[in-house]
Amino acid sequence: MVASDPAEPSHLSAPLPYLIVGGGVAGICLALHLQEYGVPVRVADLPHQNVSSRKAAGLVNPFIIKRYALSWKGVEAYAYAHEFYVKLEKLTSKKILETPAVYRLFPNSQILSEWEKIRASRPDLQMFMGVPENAFILGKTIHRAAVPCVFRVRTKDFFASAAQILNDCLREEYISPSLLVPMPCGWRYKSDLFKGVIFCQGPALKDNPFFNGSFLRPCKGQWLRCVNPGLQEAYLSGIFLIPEEPSILWVGSTYEFSFADPYPDEAGRMRLSREFERMTGRRPEVVEAQAGIRATTKDRRPVLGSHPSYPGLFIFNGLGSRGFLLAPYLAQKISRHILFGERLPAEVSFGRL
Numbered sequence: 001m002v003a004s005d006p007a008e009p010s011h012l013s014a015p016l017p018y019l020i021v022g023g024g025v026a027g028i029c030l031a032l033h034l035q036e037y038g039v040p041v042r043v044a045d046l047p048h049q050n051v052s053s054r055k056a057a058g059l060v061n062p063f064i065i066k067r068y069a070l071s072w073k074g075v076e077a078y079a080y081a082h083e084f085y086v087k088l089e090k091l092t093s094k095k096i097l098e099t100p101a102v103y104r105l106f107p108n109s110q111i112l113s114e115w116e117k118i119r120a121s122r123p124d125l126q127m128f129m130g131v132p133e134n135a136f137i138l139g140k141t142i143h144r145a146a147v148p149c150v151f152r153v154r155t156k157d158f159f160a161s162a163a164q165i166l167n168d169c170l171r172e173e174y175i176s177p178s179l180l181v182p183m184p185c186g187w188r189y190k191s192d193l194f195k196g197v198i199f200c201q202g203p204a205l206k207d208n209p210f211f212n213g214s215f216l217r218p219c220k221g222q223w224l225r226c227v228n229p230g231l232q233e234a235y236l237s238g239i240f241l242i243p244e245e246p247s248i249l250w251v252g253s254t255y256e257f258s259f260a261d262p263y264p265d266e267a268g269r270m271r272l273s274r275e276f277e278r279m280t281g282r283r284p285e286v287v288e289a290q291a292g293i294r295a296t297t298k299d300r301r302p303v304l305g306s307h308p309s310y311p312g313l314f315i316f317n318g319l320g321s322r323g324f325l326l327a328p329y330l331a332q333k334i335s336r337h338i339l340f341g342e343r344l345p346a347e348v349s350f351g352r353l
């Protein structure tokens with residue numbers, strides 16, 4: 001019998017890492033979870049395209065204002081997300097969360113009375129729906145109600161903090177999925193071996209040869225950075241108005257399922273400007289226009305799971321307009337599915353499509 005050589009480099013027996021393709025909020029939350037389970041990862045990302053995660057307002061709200069309903073697993077995901085982001089703040093000693101005062105602005109008396117009626121008849125929703133009040137803002141009286149449970153992830157700071165933890169595991173690199181080769185131990189990409197590959201590509205999944213991304217409905221979102229006319233609080237009313245850096249207001253966003261390119265355009269700017277004028281009674285002074293593409297699905301649910309024919313390939317996508325709410329919660333679910341074979345909730349599993 002040959003004894004093991006104590007001089008043998010330890011990396012030869014180290015477990016293979018998982019390759020995460022895409023470092024938006026989905027890929028980053030997944031990497032942090034796998035790493036916490038002691039599993040090595042590599043995250044390959046191209047952060048400089050019109051990437052949704054880097055353009056998001058970062059609001060985390062389990063309540064769907066327009067439909068007076070909670071989003072799927074809203075309360076669970078909200079509580080989990082808060083704990084996750086706070087933990088990241090503690091680990092990095094950097095602030096990434098804020099809790100702005102957020103209000104529903106009522107554009108007319110019909111919507112105001114609808115809000116009052118639903119609030120009175122649904123005690124379970126009262127914690128998400130404040131009591132309507134009048135306020136004098138920007139020289140006029142408005143009708144509004146607090147939306148109390150919203151917090152906000154400062155997206156830039158979130159990615160900086162995650163990079164601090166993931167460090168060398170994070171690479172700016174394009175992965176060409178068609179170059180992945182199945183091996184007895186996992187998957188090979190060029191000269192590197194991986195235990196498995198998780199595709200967290202957002203709308204770029206459409207070019208993936210393993211997972212047919214035709215179930216995704218890309219949805220363009222445009223927003224403007226405008227000079228803040230003096231709003232202290234955030235307002236939601238079809239679009240959002242969020243005070244950002246000193247003197248800047250974020251005004252967004254559009255939902256466009258039909259678009260020619262991923263860039264901001266004149267039609268989007270006009271639409272947002274009109275909404276801004278309706279909400280504030282003023283013309284916007286636009287500093288910059290931005291756009292990002294959300295990956296949404298027909299049933300508005302994310303998509304997670306294993307490939308039915310290729311063991312070791314996984315998908316985590318379809319976060320729609322609530323990525324910062326859902327990604328931490330679902331990252332935990334898919335990590336446990338990958339590592340321990342735990343079943344995923346049927347409503348979000350890839351198998352439902």
Ligand SMILES: Cc1cc2nc3c(=O)[nH]c(=O)nc-3n(C[C@H](O)[C@H](O)[C@H](O)COP(=O)(O)OP(=O)(O)OC[C@H]3O[C@@H](n4cnc5c(N)ncnc54)[C@H](O)[C@@H]3O)c2cc1C
Nearest residue numbers: 022024025026053056057058059175202221292322323324
């Ligand atoms: C204007 C706007 C406002 C929004 N506001 C909010 C909000 O307030 N709250 C909220 O929760 N959500 C919001 N969203 C939605 C949120 O941004 C998305 O749900 C979320 O970012 C989706 O994250 P993701 O990681 O799945 O995909 P993405 O953000 O699209 O990230 C995918 C990443 O994968 C990379 N990638 C793809 N293919 C490859 C490859 N082959 N090799 C290497 N890298 C690859 C891409 O470059 C990208 O970096 C908003 C979206 C928009 C557009």
